[in-house]
Amino acid sequence: MLKISLIATLLLSISMTSFADTAISKDLRPSAQLNTSIExxxxxxxxxxxKLPEFGQGxxxxxxxxxxxxxxxxxxTAQDVDGFKHQGVSLEMVQTWQKFYENxxxxxxxNPAAPLRAKLMKKIAELW
Structure with missing residues (x-):
């Protein structure tokens, strides 16, 4: 009887762990939050x-x-924005990137960076 009880406990423990892993992985998948009605x-x-990293980070x-x-x-700062102008960035580019990240x-x-990048581009446009 003790053997059956141990086996049942082990099986229950394994199934609960598998369920927890499944529930957590669904929450972490970015595609689960994707709003497919927005292009x-x-x-x-x-x-x-x-390239984007050269622009965004550089x-x-x-x-x-x-x-x-x-x-x-x-x-x-406004001084940073003046530097962007000398590197070929236009106000139209900044506004287009703001709209991109708002979307x-x-x-x-x-995507936790998107709203912050949208605000950053808006602030750059305001400092323009």
Whole structure:
């Protein structure tokens, strides 16, 4: 009887663990939060058609992820914006990137950097 009880306890424990893993993995999947009724906008232009990391991290300085975007949002200055102008960034580019990230915020709530990048681009436009 003790043997059967131990086996039953072990099987119950395994099934509960599997259930917990499944429930957690569903919560972590970004695609589970994707709003398919909102289309992804095309990537906006960059100066000289440079790659996104060169533009975002190199020129704008938004770093990586939400922490990098928030840090840049909190320390962007009008002097920085003047520097962007000399590197080929236009106000139209900034506004287009703002719209892109506002759309991404709605389309993919699982992207934590998108709302911060949208706010950053808005602030840059205001400092223009």
């Amino acid at each position: 992804r906008l095309p990537l906006p232009p960059t100066p000289g058609n440079m 020129i704008i300085g938004w770093g990586t992820g939400p922490d990098g975007a928030e840090k840049r949002l909190n320390n962007i 991404e915020t709605l389309r993919n709530p699982g």
